[in-house]
Amino acid sequence: MQSLDAAFSALADPTRRAILARLAMGEATVMELAAPFEMSQPAVSRHLKVLEGAGLIIRRVEGTKRPCRLAPDAIAEIDQWLNWLREAMARNYDRLDQVLADLEKTTGDDEQ
């Protein structure tokens, strides 16, 4: 599985991680990717080539454009992360449930 090494070196770059995060929101063309990153299209294309080589994105041909999307494996990682975010928030609020239970125990008498 040589692609794992390639995936890690592709992910070492913050711009490429940001591009992947953007693709997590849906398919995008080079032009659409270049805009938020304030980068030239050739610079974005170079990053895309690395990501494609690492198997993290897939490109298709549509006329003169080559829109990119995340490879299914990369999507699995992101699904995992969305669960992680929800869990992190849910964990905060579960902790808050306990804080509130303690709080109401100590302030119960001044509330009616």
Place this chain on the structure above:
Amino acid sequence: MTKLTVRLDGDNMVVVTRRFAAKPKSVFRAHTEPELMQKWLLGPEGWWMPVCINEARPGGRIRCEWTDGKGGDFYLTGEYIAVEPFSRTVHVERMHMPDPTPDNHVETLFEADADGTLLTLRMTLPDAETRKAMLATGMEEGMEASYARMETMMANGELVA
């Protein structure tokens, strides 16, 4: 009863709701008193909040700092716009990682709901692009965590490259 909901609203809003089995006053205090905030507003396992400044009055400052004790650090700053004890607050906040994110305008409602409280966070970002960037930034952080886990597994020989 306690299920968390997170949904997108309009072009640039994110709305979070959660019910609590406690009075609005308690939920409000847990969101505005630093010593209470430090007990729960922590995120993923292993993180804590050593610094918490929260001046719950119009114009009051907010500053929260988180750390995992292993060099992972980030902080949030903000200002209160409106504070109506114990039912509503409005503030702006931004994360510093370390560059500041665009301002997130947050209205927090604490409504009595049966014998508990319905909490609603209405976050308004400057525009649709910023909301997308905010969600994407979070996603990037999370992917970091996933890949770091993967790296650990590789180092331990649990995953062969």
